[in-house]
Amino acid sequence: MSPKPTKVYYGSVIPGNRGQWSAFAAKVDEVIKKLDFSTITKKDKVAIKMHLGNKEGYQTIPVFFVRRIVKAVKDVGGYPFITDTPTAVYNAAERGYTQETCGCPLIPTAGIKDTYTYTFNVDFHSIETLEMGGVLHDADVLIDLAHVKGHNTCGFGGAIKNIALGGYHGPSRWGKIHRIEQALPYWDADKCTPEHAKELEESCPDGCIKYNKKIHQLTVQFGFCNQCLDCLDADKEVGCLQIKQENFSLFQELLALNASEVLKQYDNDKVFFLNFAINIMPLCDCWGFGFPNVLNDIGILGSREIVAAETATLDLIGKQKIIESMMPPFVRLNKKKNLHPFQRMHGPMKNPYIALEYAEKLGMGSKNYELVEVLAVETTKNKKGPSKVSEPAPSFY
Numbered sequence: 001m002s003p004k005p006t007k008v009y010y011g012s013v014i015p016g017n018r019g020q021w022s023a024f025a026a027k028v029d030e031v032i033k034k035l036d037f038s039t040i041t042k043k044d045k046v047a048i049k050m051h052l053g054n055k056e057g058y059q060t061i062p063v064f065f066v067r068r069i070v071k072a073v074k075d076v077g078g079y080p081f082i083t084d085t086p087t088a089v090y091n092a093a094e095r096g097y098t099q100e101t102c103g104c105p106l107i108p109t110a111g112i113k114d115t116y117t118y119t120f121n122v123d124f125h126s127i128e129t130l131e132m133g134g135v136l137h138d139a140d141v142l143i144d145l146a147h148v149k150g151h152n153t154c155g156f157g158g159a160i161k162n163i164a165l166g167g168y169h170g171p172s173r174w175g176k177i178h179r180i181e182q183a184l185p186y187w188d189a190d191k192c193t194p195e196h197a198k199e200l201e202e203s204c205p206d207g208c209i210k211y212n213k214k215i216h217q218l219t220v221q222f223g224f225c226n227q228c229l230d231c232l233d234a235d236k237e238v239g240c241l242q243i244k245q246e247n248f249s250l251f252q253e254l255l256a257l258n259a260s261e262v263l264k265q266y267d268n269d270k271v272f273f274l275n276f277a278i279n280i281m282p283l284c285d286c287w288g289f290g291f292p293n294v295l296n297d298i299g300i301l302g303s304r305e306i307v308a309a310e311t312a313t314l315d316l317i318g319k320q321k322i323i324e325s326m327m328p329p330f331v332r333l334n335k336k337k338n339l340h341p342f343q344r345m346h347g348p349m350k351n352p353y354i355a356l357e358y359a360e361k362l363g364m365g366s367k368n369y370e371l372v373e374v375l376a377v378e379t380t381k382n383k384k385g386p387s388k389v390s391e392p393a394p395s396f397y
């Protein structure tokens with residue numbers, strides 16, 4: 001007998017009628033209710049890990065929803081705090097997140113100098129250790145509150161990426177995790193002349209190939225590569241370059257490992273996953289500037305299991321058509337329309353489900369889920385909305 005599917009609660013952004021009670025905010029409240037915060041014990045320190053954005057990026061989860069989640073934690077007696085990387089916390093007020101607006105403190109994941117960490121012996125290819133944020137490690141409860149968007153290195157940013165990158169200190173994130181794609185060889189220096197290396201550099205329309213003549217070294221920046229394979233055309237007479245799935249998969253495998261290590265710090269009934277699939281941009285919030293939304297808003301998804309939450313999110317996105325007119329010119333869409341939207345944006349080898357395969361193998365949950373829609377349009381559309389919505393007099397509350 002196959003195990004029972006994991007419930008993923010879903011609220012669509014589309015209201016069924018004219019009543020506020022059928023609209024998105026009510027659905028967010030309903031998803032939180034279904035998730036059931038009653039396993040949070042009084043005075044538990046509750047880390048709400050979110051991406052607070054960067055510089056002029058304003059499309060992170062609206063503070064309007066963050067306060068509702070904070071309130072729900074307080075209602076069961078927990079002590080919530082919001083956590084993210086130090087810089088994101090220090091300038092969060094620029095994007096509207098303060099203790100006053102959110103309703104709880106904002107604390108950097110790895111302390112004020114990004115040095116309060118716990119060592120994780122990851123032993124993965126070229127990486128021996130990573131430093132997990134000590135604040136995240138010390139909390140009693142984790143609410144992984146993720147803004148869903150595309151990601152140029154792995155195709156997709158959601159709950160796994162939120163803790164697998166954002167849960168570790170800066171040097172781990174940038175100096176180790178983001179460099180893992182270089183761990184497997186892909187270029188044969190002996191077969192390649194400097195002249196040919198220059199040709200390869202020039203063959204890439206996105207400038208992903210860099211050649212250092214002084215040390216005769218060619219590097220592919222896989223994070224920006226959309227696997228158009230133009231470089232392999234230029235290399236067909238020589239055959240010194242490979243664009244392989246393995247180099248792309250490494251990053252996703254490492255994300256799964258990192259997320260798994262974060263989740264091990266918590267009891268199973270103390271973790272909650274909320275994915276906000278709204279304002280879906282092609283690239284991550286950390287780019288620090290605004291993008292057009294390139295997919296329709298979908299809604300909120302909540303689960304007690306990370307793999308189920310992520311799978312349901314990707315499946316719903318997979319049913320969407322990309323709003324091609326909104327795509328910035330530096331994201332070259334793959335022509336194959338049957339690919340997942342994030343693969344069309346970032347290339348077929350950046351299949352966003354890869355991390356989930358690894359996560360499932362690591363025992364982080366199952367891709368077998370049951371989508372439970374709350375306040376669905378079908379059930380609310382025939383109910384009566386309010387007859388009067390005008391404001392008869394100013395109200396302070």
Ligand code: SF4
Nearest residue numbers: 204225227228229231
């Ligand atoms: S496959 Fe990647 S590295 Fe090669 S040309 Fe295309 S974008 Fe550039």
